[in-house]
Amino acid sequence: MSCETASRNATEPTPGVAPGGEGLDARAIAAEIGRTGVHPLLPATIPGMDAPFYQAGLAGYSDAAMRIIARRHGCPLCVTEALLDRTLLAGGRGFAKADLGELHDNVPGGEDDHPLVGQIMGSDPGEMAAAAIKMVEQGARRPKEYRKLAEGGELAIEHTSESSFQAIDINLACPVKKIAKKARGGHWLAEPDGAIDILKAVRDALPESMPLTLKIRRSFDDTPEMARNFMRIFDAAYDLGYAWATVHARTVQQKYVGPSRWDLLRDIVQQRPGRVVFGSGDIWKVQDIFRMIGYTGVAGVSVARGCIGNPWIFRQARAMMAGDEPRPPTIAEQRQVLEDHFELALRVNSGMRDPEHHTGKTMRKFAIRFAQHHPAGDEVRKRFIGVKGLEDWRGVLGEWYATDSLGKST
């Protein structure tokens, strides 16, 4: 179960709806943030968060390998993909994927995937609270004990030693359909009381020292009733002590299709001054990060599809904050990332039956996106599609990313 949907990439990259925002100068906005710094609540919540963006949860993509690559390019914070509370409680594959202990064992300098926000999603307040505890504790107790917690046990953290997670994010945004008439993800926007019960149960279960954040769509659909539901849930989150909400400026009904409404996101921010809001939707290139901040007034931006196969967006954002021109990756830089990403993915997948085959398959999705930086993008993409394992991967790199192109910009 994940937030992926068949239509997720149905729309060609288009700008978010931002009437009047045409003249915004992304360069000036970035440089201004570089001079003045980010909103103080960002580093107060996530120590070290010194830039107004993070890498979004992206089901099927944003595993530890993608996250570490993003961090190496200047991304100050990453969020895991949404894990269903039940998957977590069952100790299934979902949790193993988020269990960074496994990766730490394999990656030299295992602190590379830090800071990290763990995202959960579900249908029942008790299960969500128990899942949040299990995530923070990284499954330190026996699986049966977490199940008991979900069924009415005393919801409290026992294992307070270093968690890999610096915050927990509640997903009220995923558009994947309800199962057995039970709401989850974005479907809670049609049932605000249930959504608030979940927010409260998780907040009550975790110590105050563990920050909570919320991922939410701007509405379920475009009716006034659903817009009101959004405001109720959004306000409740802050009243309960959630540090911030990331608002995806599309409706749940839209899934990932059609433009996001930066104008409506701006209205939300203006109606609730003083609240730290992150924005999401139609961040395709580095300038969009700063245009969204400048137009809507959000404190920061969640980078999603715009960073798949494009970790350089983070480096470019940092360059713009320093007042420099963002530059595209050289062929040599692309090759380095392609090599590193495959190697990291192999480690992440080392527990699987055939890690190389699995990694070859997952890396194809990335390669298609990485190829767009190459001057012969179409041909390179076609070659990557045939990749089955590390040898094939290296073959494409040798053929198309030869070191004699070192230093050449695309």
Ligand SMILES: Cc1cc2nc3c(=O)[nH]c(=O)nc-3n(C[C@H](O)[C@H](O)[C@H](O)COP(=O)(O)O)c2cc1C
């Ligand atoms: C393939 C895919 C998987 C996603 N998985 C998640 C997820 O697990 N958790 C989450 O909060 N958002 C998820 N999202 C939503 C993104 O974080 C983001 O809100 C959305 O893509 C809008 O931003 P964009 O238009 O800039 O891509 C996913 C989006 C896509 C396309």
